[in-house]
Amino acid sequence: MESSMSVDSILNKWNNEADSLISILLDIQSEYNYLPKEALITVAEILNIPLIQVYSAATFYKVFSLKPRGKHIINVCIGTACHVRGGERIVDEVKKKLGIDVGETTRDKLFTLETVRCLGCCALGPVVLIDNTYYSHVTQKMVGAILNEYKKGENK
């Protein structure tokens, strides 16, 4: 983690109150896209609560991640229906375009690639979900253009 400034200011924003632990963790997660270990240690120290308490909150809620995550989470469906329509080829194309494997995050922390077994809209397969946006009938050709939309969004 480059600086603890941000964590300090988040703690300040919540008046260093242990009652605001979840809100503090949510703010840290939105700042870093995950909960860095150093941040959790700082939170425990400043709030004067046991580190285990901070970790239990951080692991209890699915919204939190203890591993570095990208700003955008790409979920490629490899459930049966998407698989038969070429879901794996989409996974390969995303891997190739981003230079990462499933479960990894790009160096610029823009994307994390994950796979999922059925997103519940099988007729639209292959389906890719990026954050809250669904892409249907995705082809290998479409992958580059879709990813570029997110990269462009960064330069605005």
Ligand code: FES
């Ligand atoms: S298998 Fe992909 S949405 Fe169901």
